Amino acid sequence: MSPKPLDYESLNENVKKVAYAVRGELYLRASELQKEGKKIIFTNVGNPHALGQKPLTFPRQVVALCQAPFLLDDPNVGLLFPADAIARAKHYLSLTSGGLGAYSDSRGLTGIRKEIADFIERRDGYPSDPELVFLTDGASKGVMQILNTIIRNEKDGILVPVPQYPLYSATISLYGGCLVPYYLEEEANWSLDFYNIRQSVAAARSKGITVRAMVIINPGNPTGQCLSEANIRELLKFCFQENLVLLADEVYQQNVYQDERPFISARKILFDMGPPISKEVQLVSFHTVSKGYWGECGQRGGYFEMTNLPPQTVDEIYKVASVSLSPNVPGQIFLGLMVNPPKPGDISYARFVAESKAVLESLRRRAHIMTDGFNSCRNVVCNFTEGAMYSFPQICLPPKAIEAAKKAGKAPDVFYCLKLLEATGISTVPGSGFGQKEGVFHLRTTILPAEEEMPAIMASFKKFNDEFMEQYED
Numbered sequence: 001m002s003p004k005p006l007d008y009e010s011l012n013e014n015v016k017k018v019a020y021a022v023r024g025e026l027y028l029r030a031s032e033l034q035k036e037g038k039k040i041i042f043t044n045v046g047n048p049h050a051l052g053q054k055p056l057t058f059p060r061q062v063v064a065l066c067q068a069p070f071l072l073d074d075p076n077v078g079l080l081f082p083a084d085a086i087a088r089a090k091h092y093l094s095l096t097s098g099g100l101g102a103y104s105d106s107r108g109l110t111g112i113r114k115e116i117a118d119f120i121e122r123r124d125g126y127p128s129d130p131e132l133v134f135l136t137d138g139a140s141k142g143v144m145q146i147l148n149t150i151i152r153n154e155k156d157g158i159l160v161p162v163p164q165y166p167l168y169s170a171t172i173s174l175y176g177g178c179l180v181p182y183y184l185e186e187e188a189n190w191s192l193d194f195y196n197i198r199q200s201v202a203a204a205r206s207k208g209i210t211v212r213a214m215v216i217i218n219p220g221n222p223t224g225q226c227l228s229e230a231n232i233r234e235l236l237k238f239c240f241q242e243n244l245v246l247l248a249d250e251v252y253q254q255n256v257y258q259d260e261r262p263f264i265s266a267r268k269i270l271f272d273m274g275p276p277i278s279k280e281v282q283l284v285s286f287h288t289v290s291k292g293y294w295g296e297c298g299q300r301g302g303y304f305e306m307t308n309l310p311p312q313t314v315d316e317i318y319k320v321a322s323v324s325l326s327p328n329v330p331g332q333i334f335l336g337l338m339v340n341p342p343k344p345g346d347i348s349y350a351r352f353v354a355e356s357k358a359v360l361e362s363l364r365r366r367a368h369i370m371t372d373g374f375n376s377c378r379n380v381v382c383n384f385t386e387g388a389m390y391s392f393p394q395i396c397l398p399p400k401a402i403e404a405a406k407k408a409g410k411a412p413d414v415f416y417c418l419k420l421l422e423a424t425g426i427s428t429v430p431g432s433g434f435g436q437k438e439g440v441f442h443l444r445t446t447i448l449p450a451e452e453e454m455p456a457i458m459a460s461f462k463k464f465n466d467e468f469m470e471q472y473e474d
């Protein structure tokens with residue numbers, strides 16, 4: 001009997017190649033342990049509300065009213081909702097063609113795309129065209145769509161930073177392209193090494209790969225570094241020289257925990273550089289409501305903005321977006337609220353600022369607590385989380401531990417993370433899931449556990465790690 005169409009052996013080989021460690025072996029084991037009644041701290045996913053972060057009030061008030069417009073007709077609505085939330089809800093409902101239950105245009109609601117373009121113009125100081133802003137169900141879908149547009153065959157290469165967020169490796173596998181790694185320099189705080197980047201491109205080309213795009217994640221996931229203006233200038237010059245489209249993943253642009261390298265968008269620097277670069281380099285920038293001080297991961301609100309793409313290409317991307325009909329409309333409204341929050345003088349302004357400031361300041365403190373906790377272990381080295389939501393310490397493992405891992409049929413960092421999980425309930429992601437240099441091991445955790453729990457979590461980690469080292473050290 002020949003295999004059925006959806007038997008494993010008949011499946012699309014690219015589907016089988018996909019790996020996504022953020023919800024891989026460790027996450028599955030943690031879920032099993034949770035079912036057995038063990039308390040698990042899921043720090044594997046940058047999912048703030050799942051770790052106790054409260055949603056911002058104003059956005060939820062507006063979307064609640066949009067979801068239940070009959071409340072707006074209730075004479076007591078003003079007793080429960082502030083006037084600016086009521087007004088904003090009415091505004092967003094007026095943008096839709098029948099409320100949140102109706103499909104929107106496949107690029108998203110025009111009025112919200114305009115709000116985003118206005119935000120980009122305020123942020124960068126250069127005009128932004130709403131026609132070049134497409135809304136998506138999370139930034140993930142936008143990244144996937146653009147990579148799908150770029151990858152023609154297995155000889156098309158995409159430059160990806162390593163360690164990388166596995167959305168990129170998984171999507172490149174799914175669409176049958178070639179991931180061309182460029183290694184970040186851990187010793188120099190995960191900085192770029194342009195010699196290494198050029199080497200990677202040359203090596204790929206020598207194998208017949210056409211390198212077509214370069215991904216930057218700024219601030220970085222899992223590495224947390226923030227790129228300097230000089231870095232981004234050099235990147236844009238490199239893309240211009242090598243004819244690469246730059247994919248700027250800027251989903252963590254609100255998550256910055258140091259003052260030396262504030263977030264500057266790749267788009268701003270592109271226009272600052274002027275012609276020919278500002279006219280020639282093609283750029284797609286991504287953003288989301290899943291991160292920042294919003295953390296609204298489940299709302300699936302993302303967008304990408306296209307710069308220097310020819311109209312015909314934009315039309316092709318629109319055509320493919322039309323196949324999925326419409327990005328989810330509540331997620332679009334969250335995007336509009338994120339880029340156009342309450343202003344000074346609005347009734348909800350003070351509360352909004354207080355809530356968002358509290359989240360960011362706490363994340364900054366937690367970044368320090370976690371980094372210091374890891375660095376207090378003699379075999380652990382951890383760069384400070386300058387931005388994003390993760391800590392990515394290097395764990396120096398003794399030969400006996402590596403031997404034991406081998407015997408267990410596990411990569412050394414997977415072995416270590418499994419032992420950590422079993423001993424402490426802390427669910428992390430092994431560095432191998434993000435890529436790392438040969439013979440060097442990491443784990444990724446988020447800085448998201450509640451601040452008051454963080455010291456106990458780090459103490460529990462240190463206790464486990466020291467006992468692990470006692471057991472396996474020569």
Ligand SMILES: Cc1ncc(COP(=O)(O)O)c(CN[C@@H]2CONC2=O)c1O
Pocket residue numbers: 022044045046047137138139140141165167217221249251287288289290297301302
């Ligand atoms: C760099 C980067 N880009 C895009 C996304 C996708 O965001 P959307 O929610 O908008 O699709 C993530 C999510 N971060 C994942 C999710 O949690 N932990 C992670 O590493 C990310 O880290």
